Amino acid sequence: MDIRATAAAAKAASLPLAAASGDAKDRALGAMAEGLRSSCQSILDANAKDLAAAEAEGLAAPLRKRLRFDGKKLDEVVTGIESLMALPDPVGLTERGMELDQGFELYRVSCPIGVIGVIFESRPDALVQISTLCLKSGNAALLKGGREAVHTNRALADVLVRAAAEAGMPAGWLQLLETRAEVTAMLALDDLIDLIIPRGSNAFVRFIMEHSSIPVLGHADGICHVYVDGAAELAKAVAITVDSKCQYVAVCNAAETLLVHEDVAAAFLPAVKEELEARGVSLVGCPRTAAIIPVGEATEEDWRTEYLDYRLSIRVVRDLAEAIDHINTYGSGHTDAIVTEDRGSAARFLNLVDAGNVFWNCSTRFSDGYRYGLGAEVGISTNKIHARGPVGLEGLLIYKWKLIGQGQTVAEYAQGQRRFTHRPLHRECPL
Amino acid sequence: MDIRATAAAAKAASLPLAAASGDAKDRALGAMAEGLRSSCQSILDANAKDLAAAEAEGLAAPLRKRLRFDGKKLDEVVTGIESLMALPDPVGLTERGMELDQGFELYRVSCPIGVIGVIFESRPDALVQISTLCLKSGNAALLKGGREAVHTNRALADVLVRAAAEAGMPAGWLQLLETRAEVTAMLALDDLIDLIIPRGSNAFVRFIMEHSSIPVLGHADGICHVYVDGAAELAKAVAITVDSKCQYVAVCNAAETLLVHEDVAAAFLPAVKEELEARGVSLVGCPRTAAIIPVGEATEEDWRTEYLDYRLSIRVVRDLAEAIDHINTYGSGHTDAIVTEDRGSAARFLNLVDAGNVFWNCSTRFSDGYRYGLGAEVGISTNKIHARGPVGLEGLLIYKWKLIGQGQTVAEYAQGQRRFTHRPLHRECPL
Numbered sequence: 114m115d116i117r118a119t120a121a122a123a124k125a126a127s128l129p130l131a132a133a134s135g136d137a138k139d140r141a142l143g144a145m146a147e148g149l150r151s152s153c154q155s156i157l158d159a160n161a162k163d164l165a166a167a168e169a170e171g172l173a174a175p176l177r178k179r180l181r182f183d184g185k186k187l188d189e190v191v192t193g194i195e196s197l198m199a200l201p202d203p204v205g206l207t208e209r210g211m212e213l214d215q216g217f218e219l220y221r222v223s224c225p226i227g228v229i230g231v232i233f234e235s236r237p238d239a240l241v242q243i244s245t246l247c248l249k250s251g252n253a254a255l256l257k258g259g260r261e262a263v264h265t266n267r268a269l270a271d272v273l274v275r276a277a278a279e280a281g282m283p284a285g286w287l288q289l290l291e292t293r294a295e296v297t298a299m300l301a302l303d304d305l306i307d308l309i310i311p312r313g314s315n316a317f318v319r320f321i322m323e324h325s326s327i328p329v330l331g332h333a334d335g336i337c338h339v340y341v342d343g344a345a346e347l348a349k350a351v352a353i354t355v356d357s358k359c360q361y362v363a364v365c366n367a368a369e370t371l372l373v374h375e376d377v378a379a380a381f382l383p384a385v386k387e388e389l390e391a392r393g394v395s396l397v398g399c400p401r402t403a404a405i406i407p408v409g410e411a412t413e414e415d416w417r418t419e420y421l422d423y424r425l426s427i428r429v430v431r432d433l434a435e436a437i438d439h440i441n442t443y444g445s446g447h448t449d450a451i452v453t454e455d456r457g458s459a460a461r462f463l464n465l466v467d468a469g470n471v472f473w474n475c476s477t478r479f480s481d482g483y484r485y486g487l488g489a490e491v492g493i494s495t496n497k498i499h500a501r502g503p504v505g506l507e508g509l510l511i512y513k514w515k516l517i518g519q520g521q522t523v524a525e526y527a528q529g530q531r532r533f534t535h536r537p538l539h540r541e542c543p544l
Numbered sequence: 545m546d547i548r549a550t551a552a553a554a555k556a557a558s559l560p561l562a563a564a565s566g567d568a569k570d571r572a573l574g575a576m577a578e579g580l581r582s583s584c585q586s587i588l589d590a591n592a593k594d595l596a597a598a599e600a601e602g603l604a605a606p607l608r609k610r611l612r613f614d615g616k617k618l619d620e621v622v623t624g625i626e627s628l629m630a631l632p633d634p635v636g637l638t639e640r641g642m643e644l645d646q647g648f649e650l651y652r653v654s655c656p657i658g659v660i661g662v663i664f665e666s667r668p669d670a671l672v673q674i675s676t677l678c679l680k681s682g683n684a685a686l687l688k689g690g691r692e693a694v695h696t697n698r699a700l701a702d703v704l705v706r707a708a709a710e711a712g713m714p715a716g717w718l719q720l721l722e723t724r725a726e727v728t729a730m731l732a733l734d735d736l737i738d739l740i741i742p743r744g745s746n747a748f749v750r751f752i753m754e755h756s757s758i759p760v761l762g763h764a765d766g767i768c769h770v771y772v773d774g775a776a777e778l779a780k781a782v783a784i785t786v787d788s789k790c791q792y793v794a795v796c797n798a799a800e801t802l803l804v805h806e807d808v809a810a811a812f813l814p815a816v817k818e819e820l821e822a823r824g825v826s827l828v829g830c831p832r833t834a835a836i837i838p839v840g841e842a843t844e845e846d847w848r849t850e851y852l853d854y855r856l857s858i859r860v861v862r863d864l865a866e867a868i869d870h871i872n873t874y875g876s877g878h879t880d881a882i883v884t885e886d887r888g889s890a891a892r893f894l895n896l897v898d899a900g901n902v903f904w905n906c907s908t909r910f911s912d913g914y915r916y917g918l919g920a921e922v923g924i925s926t927n928k929i930h931a932r933g934p935v936g937l938e939g940l941l942i943y944k945w946k947l948i949g950q951g952q953t954v955a956e957y958a959q960g961q962r963r964f965t966h967r968p969l970h971r972e973c974p975l
Binding site for chain 2 (some may be wrong): 127128129131132205211213217219226227307308323326328330346349352353355356360361437441456459460461463464465467468469470471472473474475476478479480484485486496497498499500501502503511512513514515516517518519520521522523524526527533535544
C-alpha cells in the first residue's frame with residue numbers, strides 16, 4: 114500500500130468532513146451501528162480466525178481475552194455509538210465572540226484537527242470506539258490495530274467504511290493500516306497527518322514519540338504514586354494503596370511507588386504489607402522502609418520503573434515536601450494520589466504535583482475517561498499542551514478564528530481613522 | 545553557561561511559581577514595572593550601545609528602528625504590564641466540574657504549562673511582553689533575543705529578574721540565553737522544557753521545528769491569500785487586496801497570493817494592478833491572468849513562496865471550489881480572506897479553508913493578538929493542536945484534573961457495589 118496516497122486521500126476527505134453537519138454525521142453513525150448489527154456473523158467469524166491463530170501461537174490467556182469480540186462486545190460498541198449520536202455536534206461551537214468595531218465581528222469556533230493516526234492495541238472494540246469518535250468530531254482517521262486482531266479489524270473496518278460511504282461520508286476518511294512499516298512511514302507525513310495517538314507498550318510509544326515529525330498525544334510511562342501523609346487515616350490508606358496497586362496491575366494508572374510519611378511509617382507499613390503480600394505483591398523499599406518491614410532493596414532504577422506487575426517500591430519520606438519532590442523527580446506526570454485528612458496538605462499536593470491527574474483520598478485507578486464521565490476515550494495524555502489526562506471528543510478538536518467584516522482595512526485603524534471597540538459578543542457565529 | 549543547569553533551575557522555579565497566588569504575581573508585575581521606570585536611564589544607555597553597534601555594522605534602517613528602545617517604548621511596556629495586572633489570574637480556574645458519586649468530585653482546573661523557551665526577534669520590548677505574560681500565567685521562561693539587542697536585553701532582564709526576586713518570585717524563573725548554541729542545546733532538553741515558541745525568519749523557525757524534541761508552537765510560513773469571489777464588490781476587493789499586500793509587507797499576515805474568480809477577472813485585475821503598481825508591487829500571474837494584464841509568469845514555486853516583499857502572485861480560478869482547493873494545497877494555514885457579497889460563498893469559504901484565521905470581507909493584516917483584543921501575544925500559531933492563530937495568555941496554560949474523594953476504590957465500582965452518578969457540578973474546585 115502506498116501510505117502517502119492513503120494519507121492524501123484521508124486529508125482530502127478531512128476537508129468536506131470538517132464541514133459536514135451534525136445530522137449528517139449522526140446519520141452515518143446510525144448506519145455504522147446498523148451495519149455492525151447486520152454483519153454480526155461475518156465479524157464473529159473473522160474474530161474466530163484471529164482467536165484460533167492466537168491459540169495456535171500460544172498467546173497468553175489475558176491477551177486472548179482482550180482479543181475476543183462476541184455478541185456482547187458488539188452490543189457494547191453499538192451502545193457506545195448510540196451514546197455518541199446522542200451528544201451534540203462538537204464542531205462549529207462558538208467558543209468566544211468579540212466585536213472588533215461596529216460591523217466587524219470575530220468568533221473563535223471549534224473545528225476538527227484534520228487527519229489523525231491512531232495506533233491501538235489488541236482489543237478490536239477500540240477500532241469502533243476510535244473511528245466513531247473521529248467521525249463525530251469530523252476527523253479523518255488512519256488506524257493501525259494489533260497484528261493478532263487483523264481479521265477482526267479488517268471485518269469491522271469494512272463494515273464501518275461501507276456504511277459511512279452509503280450515508281454520504283467522503284471516501285477515504287477511514288483507512289486501516291496493517292503493518293509496522295506503514296506506521297513508520299506514516300510518522301514522516303507531517304504535511305498530511307496532524308496528530309498521532311499511539312496506545313501500546315512503553316517502548317512502542319517512546320519509539321513513536323522519538324520518530325514522529327507529527328505531534329504525538331499520549332503517554333509512554335505511567336509511574337503513578339500513592340503518598341500516605343502524616344495525617345492519613347490508615348485504614349483508608351491501606352484500601353487506597355491496595356486498589357491502586359492490585360485492582361488491575363497491567364495498566365498505566367496502577368500505582369508503582371508508595372511514599373509514606375515517617376510519622377506513620379511504623380504503624381502503616383506492616384498493615385499495608387500484609388494486605389499487599391496476601392495479593393502476591395512483592396515489595397522493594399528504601400533503607401528506612403527496610404528498617405520497619407522486610408523488603409528487597411529499592412535501587413534508583415526502581416523509582417523510575419513502571420512495573421505493570423505485582424511489584425511495588427516503597428519510600429519513607431520526611432515530609433510532604435519530600436514526597437512532592439520525589440514525585441516531580443521520578444513521576445511521569447500521569448496520576449498521583451495523596452491520602453490525608455489534612456485539607457491544607459491535600460491542597461499543597463494537588464497544586465504542586467505536576468501531573469495530569471492529582472487525587473485526594475482515592476485510588477489512582479480512577480484516572481480513566483469512562484470513570485471521569487467523558488464517554489469514550491481515545492487515550493490518556495501526559496503531554497503538557499493541548500490535552501492532558503483522559504482524552505475524549507474534546508481532545509480531537511481545535512478552533513479557527515472567523516473574522517467577518519464589511520471591507521475593513523488595517524490602514525484605517527493604523528492611521529487612527531477608526532478605533533477598535535473590543536466588546537465581548539455573547540452570540541453564536543452566524544456562519 | 546551550562547544550559548542544562550539553567551533549564552533545571554527554571555524547572556525547579558516553575559513548580560512553586562505554578563502555585564503562586566494571583567496577588568503575589570501581580571505584586572511582582574508591579575515591582576517589575578516600577579523597576580523598569582527607576583532603571584530607565586541604564587536601559588536607554590544599554591540600548592544606545594546596541595544602536596551604535598548596529599549603525600557601525602551597517603544594519604538596515606527598518607531593523608535599527610525595531611531595535612530602538614526609548615522613553616516612549618518604556619511607557620508602552622509599562623502600560624502593557626499594568627493591563628496585564630488588571631486581568632484576573634488565569635491559573636486555578638475551574639473549567640469543568642463533575643460529581644462522580646456522592647462525596648466524590650472531579651474538577652478540571654487551569655494550570656501553567658511549566659517551562660517555556662521563547663526565541664524572539666530584535667525588538668527588545670518583546671522581552672518584557674513575553675516574560676510578563678509568562679509570569680502572569682505562572683510559567684518559567686528561558687528567553688533568547690536578537691544578537692543586535694544583546695545589551696538592551698541584558699539590561700531589561702536584569703531589572704525584571706531583580707524586581708521579581710525582591711517581590712518573592714522563585715529564583716531561576718526567568719533566564720536569558722545569549723547564543724545560538726544555547727538555543728540548539730535547549731532543543732534537546734525535553735525532560736526540563738515543555739514548550740518552545742520561536743519567532744523569527746522562516747528558515748530559523750523551520751530549523752527549530754525540525755531539531756526540537758520539545759513541542760513547538762508557532763509558524764514557519766505565512767502564505768496568506770485573498771480570494772476575490774464572483775460576487776465581490778470590486779472597490780472593496782481592491783481596498784482589501786491593497787491593504788493585505790501593502791500595509792506592511794514584511795510580516796507573516798501580509799497576503800502573498802491573490803485568487804480571482806473568472807467572472808470578475810477582466811473587470812477587477814486592471815483596477816487592482818493600477819493600485820498595487822502605484823505602491824511598487826511587482827506582479828506575477830497564471831496564463832489566464834497574463835491574458836488580461838501584463839504580468840510576469842508565476843511558477844509552481846510562486847504559489848508556495850512567502851515573499852515578505854512588494855511582490856504578489858495572481859491566479860484566476862474557475863470557481864469558489866478551485867480557490868479553496870488552491871488555498872488548502874499551497875497555503876500555510878495562517879490567514880486567508882474571501883471578498884464576496886454572497887453569504888453562502890462566505891460560509892463555505894470559512895468552513896472549508898483549513899487555516900487558523902479565515903476572514904470575510906476584511907484584510908488579512910487583522911490577524912494579530914492586539915487587533916483581536918487578546919492583549920499581548922506571544923506569537924501566531926499555525927499548529928493544529930493546543931492553540932491556533934494569535935496566542936495570548938490562554939495559550940500558555942493547560943489544565944490538570946483534580947479528583948477529591950473520601951477513600952473510594954475502583955474495586956467497589958467494578959464489582960457493582962457503587963455506581964457513578966456523573967452529574968455536572970457548577971462550582972469552583974475547593975482546593
